[in-house]
Amino acid sequence: MPEQAGSEATHTIEGTLLTVDYVTVNGRAWPRLWLAGEQDTHTALVSDFEPYFYAVPAESAEADKLAHTLQRTTAGEIAPERCEVVTRSEDLAELEAVRVVAHHPGNVPALRRKFRSMDAVASTREDDVLFVNRFMVDRDVRPLAWTRIEATESDEVPGAMEVDAIEQDLEAAVDLDLLAFDLEVYNPHVTPDASSDPIVVASIAGDDGYTEVLTKPDEASDRELVQDLARTIRERDPDVLVTYNGDNFDWPYLVDRAEEHGIEVQVGRDGSTPEIRQAGRDKAVTVTGRGNVDGYQMAQRDLPDVKVQTLERVAEHLGVDEGDHDGLDSANMAEIWDDADRREELLAYAEDDALMALGIAENLLPLQRGLCQRTYQDLSDGSRMGRGRQADWYLLAEAHRRNVLAPDKRAHQGSADYEGGVVLEPPAGIHEDVVYLDFSSMYPSIMVAHNVSPDTYVPPGVDVDVDAYEAPEVDHRFRAEPDGFFKRLLQQLIDQRGDLKEEMADLSPGTQQRKNLAVEEQAIKVLTNAFYGYMGWSGARWQSVPCAEATTAWGRHFIQRAVDMADEMGLEVLYGDTDSVMVGEDEAVEAFIDAVNEELPIELEVEARFDTLFFTGAKKRYAGRTLEGDTVVRGLEVRRGDWCEYAKDVQQTVIDTLLSDQNPDEATRFAKDAVQALRDGEVPLEDLLIHKTLTMDPEDYSSKQPHAMAVQRAREQEEGFEAPIGSKIGYVIVDDGDLVSERARLIDFLAEDEELDADYYIDKQVVPAAHRVLSYFGEDEDELAGRPSQASLREWSG
DNA sequence: AACTGTGGCAGCCTAC
DNA sequence: GTAGGCTGCCACAGTT
Ligand SMILES: Nc1ncnc2c1ncn2[C@H]1C[C@H](O)[C@@H](COP(=O)(O)OP(=O)(O)OP(=O)(O)O)O1
Ligand SMILES: [Mg+2]
Ligand SMILES: [Mn+2]
Ligand SMILES: [Mn+2]
Numbered sequence: 068m069p070e071q072a073g074s075e076a077t078h079t080i081e082g083t084l085l086t087v088d089y090v091t092v093n094g095r096a097w098p099r100l101w102l103a104g105e106q107d108t109h110t111a112l113v114s115d116f117e118p119y120f121y122a123v124p125a126e127s128a129e130a131d132k133l134a135h136t137l138q139r140t141t142a143g144e145i146a147p148e149r150c151e152v153v154t155r156s157e158d159l160a161e162l163e164a165v166r167v168v169a170h171h172p173g174n175v176p177a178l179r180r181k182f183r184s185m186d187a188v189a190s191t192r193e194d195d196v197l198f199v200n201r202f203m204v205d206r207d208v209r210p211l212a213w214t215r216i217e218a219t220e221s222d223e224v225p226g227a228m229e230v231d232a233i234e235q236d237l238e239a240a241v242d243l244d245l246l247a248f249d250l251e252v253y254n255p256h257v258t259p260d261a262s263s264d265p266i267v268v269a270s271i272a273g274d275d276g277y278t279e280v281l282t283k284p285d286e287a288s289d290r291e292l293v294q295d296l297a298r299t300i301r302e303r304d305p306d307v308l309v310t311y312n313g314d315n316f317d318w319p320y321l322v323d324r325a326e327e328h329g330i331e332v333q334v335g336r337d338g339s340t341p342e343i344r345q346a347g348r349d350k351a352v353t354v355t356g357r358g359n360v361d362g363y364q365m366a367q368r369d370l371p372d373v374k375v376q377t378l379e380r381v382a383e384h385l386g387v388d389e390g391d392h393d394g395l396d397s398a399n400m401a402e403i404w405d406d407a408d409r410r411e412e413l414l415a416y417a418e419d420d421a422l423m424a425l426g427i428a429e430n431l432l433p434l435q436r437g438l439c440q441r442t443y444q445d446l447s448d449g450s451r452m453g454r455g456r457q458a459d460w461y462l463l464a465e466a467h468r469r470n471v472l473a474p475d476k477r478a479h480q481g482s483a484d485y486e487g488g489v490v491l492e493p494p495a496g497i498h499e500d501v502v503y504l505d506f507s508s509m510y511p512s513i514m515v516a517h518n519v520s521p522d523t524y525v526p527p528g529v530d531v532d533v534d535a536y537e538a539p540e541v542d543h544r545f546r547a548e549p550d551g552f553f554k555r556l557l558q559q560l561i562d563q564r565g566d567l568k569e570e571m572a573d574l575s576p577g578t579q580q581r582k583n584l585a586v587e588e589q590a591i592k593v594l595t596n597a598f599y600g601y602m603g604w605s606g607a608r609w610q611s612v613p614c615a616e617a618t619t620a621w622g623r624h625f626i627q628r629a630v631d632m633a634d635e636m637g638l639e640v641l642y643g644d645t646d647s648v649m650v651g652e653d654e655a656v657e658a659f660i661d662a663v664n665e666e667l668p669i670e671l672e673v674e675a676r677f678d679t680l681f682f683t684g685a686k687k688r689y690a691g692r693t694l695e696g697d698t699v700v701r702g703l704e705v706r707r708g709d710w711c712e713y714a715k716d717v718q719q720t721v722i723d724t725l726l727s728d729q730n731p732d733e734a735t736r737f738a739k740d741a742v743q744a745l746r747d748g749e750v751p752l753e754d755l756l757i758h759k760t761l762t763m764d765p766e767d768y769s770s771k772q773p774h775a776m777a778v779q780r781a782r783e784q785e786e787g788f789e790a791p792i793g794s795k796i797g798y799v800i801v802d803d804g805d806l807v808s809e810r811a812r813l814i815d816f817l818a819e820d821e822e823l824d825a826d827y828y829i830d831k832q833v834v835p836a837a838h839r840v841l842s843y844f845g846e847d848e849d850e851l852a853g854r855p856s857q858a859s860l861r862e863w864s865g
Numbered sequence: 866a867a868c869t870g871t872g873g874c875a876g877c878c879t880a881c
Numbered sequence: 882g883t884a885g886g887c888t889g890c891c892a893c894a895g896t897t
Contacts, residue, residue, distance in 0.1 A: 371879095374878095455882095484883090485882090485883080486883075486884095487881085487882070487883030487884060488880095488881060488883070488884070489884090490880085490881080490884060490885070505881095509881090510881095510882090596881090596882080597882085599882065600882035600883095601882080602882085603882050603883085604882070615882065615883095618882095619882085619883075644880065644881055644884090645880080645881045645883090645884085646881075647881080685885080685886060685887090686880090686884080686885060686886075687879070687880050687881080687884080687885055687886070688879095688880095688885095688886070701879085701880060701881095702878095702879060702880065702885085702886075704887095706878090706879065706880090707877090707878060707879070708877095708878075708879095709877065709878065709888095759876090759877065759878090760876095760877070760878085762876075762877080768875085768876085769874095769875065769876095769890095770874085770875065770876085770889080770890045770891065771889090771890065771891095772875085772876070772877090772889080772890085773888095773889080774877095806889085806890075807888090807889065807890090808889080808890080831888080831889095835887090835888090
């Protein structure tokens with residue numbers, strides 16, 4: 068039955084909370100909640116949430132007087148709505164502060180600037196907390212949680228609902244509609260130019276099975292394609308839009324093309340166009356009422372195991388690849404489009420691209436959802452936010468729950484060097500039956516065990532009336548009571564990670580579900596460790612170098628103690644890094660673990676048992692085979708993204724041969740054959756690509772770096788060519804010239820008459836990679852390279 | 866003047 | 882967040 072407008076009848080709105088933005092009603096900002104319901108999307112407004120920040124009185128000033136003063140202070144036209152004295156806690160002590168309520172979030176910057184400049188104000192706090200996130204934190208409203216809202220029709224905004232009560236279920240399954248799209252652009256040059264190069268294909272794929280491939284007619288512009296894509300998005304009305312590298316390519320390109328045609332890409336749920344803004348080096352894209360995720364951004368942050376993060380490789384990692392796309396190079400899109408025979412192929416591939424982007428998002432969504440809920444960020448922000456800022460939001464929310472006032476962000480301590488973990492010298496060679504023991508969640512556990520937290524830190528010379536923990540070497544002290552600000556959060560994260568590990572153990576290895584959980588578990592591990600790193604980070608709100616320094620000092624102390632205990636119990640300690648010890652298998656191992664766990668406040672666990680373990684002799688470099696038959700490699704070239712695939716494949720085989728047969732001679736023979744194959748030109752180009760990240764503008768390098776010079780050369784060769792800073796540069800080495808950097812070529816700029824330098828790949832890639840492992844067995848690099856060694860030359864001549 | 870060997874260092878990436 | 886390995890460039894020294 069239809070309700071009377073403005074009546075008191077309540078409505079129930081249910082769905083997944085997608086995002087919160089705000090609308091301005093009579094000069095006031097009202098948070099607007101977007102719910103993805105079973106059928107429709109709902110919005111509801113919050114009429115009673117006000118933007119605010121804090122002003123802390125200077126030593127000489129009293130809070131109530133300051134409140135009065137601020138109340139009468141204006142910044143230009145802008146006056147505070149209200150100033151009230153509140154009691155908050157800081158460093159475990161009570162503090163009176165002035166809570167400054169603004170009429171509108173837009174007034175906050177001017178007010179805080181004005182207030183900060185006043186002598187009576189020591190600092191302003193939490194003035195950088197965005198209004199909508201502030202709302203979510205203060206009301207404990209979690210994005211991407213199933214949400215039920217009791218609402219009444221609004222008197223002030225016709226047709227809108229006003230929230231009376233919000234209820235959420237964090238566990239309940241959510242069902243979001245996803246829609247991925249991917250653009251192919253006609254590019255006569257390698258880097259397309261949005262002012263002239265049209266979009267030729269837009270592929271679309273939804274999680275309901277919907278697919279569509281839009282193409283540009285040969286005789287017409289891409290105007291209609293752009294319109295059709297926008298219309299499709301509007302009509303399919305997805306909750307979440309998905310791209311792969313859409314932040315920096317598809318979205319800006321689409322908007323630029325629309326602008327060329329004087330049209331708008333109206334894809335927002337309110338009919339608005341996407342908002343694209345520069346966020347550091349990246350662009351950030353917001354679409355009103357929808358989530359927007361970029362598979363590339365998520366992969367960058369959450370899939371560190373994928374070294375070169377192309378769409379295909381990330382998709383493959385997540386088990387959602389759609390067949391082989393070799394030969395379809397985005398650099399040659401124009402050529403392929405113009406070739407009638409290949410166009411069909413292109414369309415099929417384009418559809419696969421959208422499907423893969425979709426698959427990536429589907430697999431990573433549960434993790435994103437957890438992160439968003441924990442940090443009070445919507446999907447768009449939460450899927451892009453770095454670990455440090457995640458930690459910051461975590462802490463801000465905890466601060467609110469505990470009535471803690473966040474520290475002044477501007478008063479940070481700068482950067483200070485401090486000592487980290489210890490690494491033992493490994494004995495080169497093969498070892499049998501080795502147990503790899505490792506403390507679980509070492510730094511976070513140390514922090515929990517010793518109540519390490521910026522607020523429990525007792526500076527030198529300060530007396531405390533309670534027990535304190537004192538860190539070895541650095542002598543930093545921490546109150547034993549009450550619980551510090553970090554403790555509960557860290558314990559929760561440690562426990563949640565434990566739950567994930569248990570959940571994983573129940574799933575059979577190899578399944579995608581388990582792999583996804585492993586990704587999530589690793590992400591939580593890194594987030595947990597980020598709380599330690601956060602304290603030493605100069606950009607942190609709760610920066611505390613003594614906390615970070617004390618944590619690593621305890622870490623060194625405990626690992627040293629574990630090593631000593633192992634020695635005492637007659638175990639052979641082979642190696643250790645930060646929180647691990649590798650010991651020879653022994654009856655006493657179990658007793659050793661028990662003794663360590665009895666004595667120390669953190670837990671030592673068996674990470675792996677190796678029947679065979681090989682050390683090159685360098686720290687952080689080894690390969691082992693576990694009793695389960697898995698090969699574990701650390702540090703060696705096979706783990707790195709900046710060595711060519713061929714060299715890594717050779718090294719992997721050398722490692723496998725060594726670990727399974729302990730037969731270095733066979734491994735050597737294999738390596739020599741691999742060198743010969745390279746000399747004979749039997750290795751495909753793609754296996755010889757070397758990838759390195761471009762970390763700055765090529766012009767800015769102080770020495771000539773191969774990957775930077777390759778980009779530089781491409782720029783000179785082709786007007787408008789750009790390789791974004793932060794992108795991985797794939798290059799090969801050709802054989803004419805002197806310095807390697809002069810011989811590096813981007814694959815798309817390899818001239819017809821240029822030959823790869825087999826000697827470079829032999830001497831600088833394959834042989835070093837193989838030799839890293841084989842040198843221990845006395846193999847000589849020249850020998851591996853198939854060249855007479857210096858020794859044999861001398862023999863021959865002498 | 867051109868070449869070779871070496872050590873310092875920038876750059877990159879990985880293990881914790 | 883710190884520790885660490887390794888490559889390639891480059892300056893510089895010591896040849897040839
Ligand atoms: N990404 C990181 N950022 C900051 N500190 C880190 C990071 N990775 C490792 N560390 C530090 C903190 C860790 O507690 C310590 C030991 O690393 P590691 O054993 O790999 O993880 P962990 O002990 O935290 O978890 P696990 O239970 O898996 O062993 O090294
Ligand atoms: Mg460890
Ligand atoms: Mn594509
Ligand atoms: Mn550990």
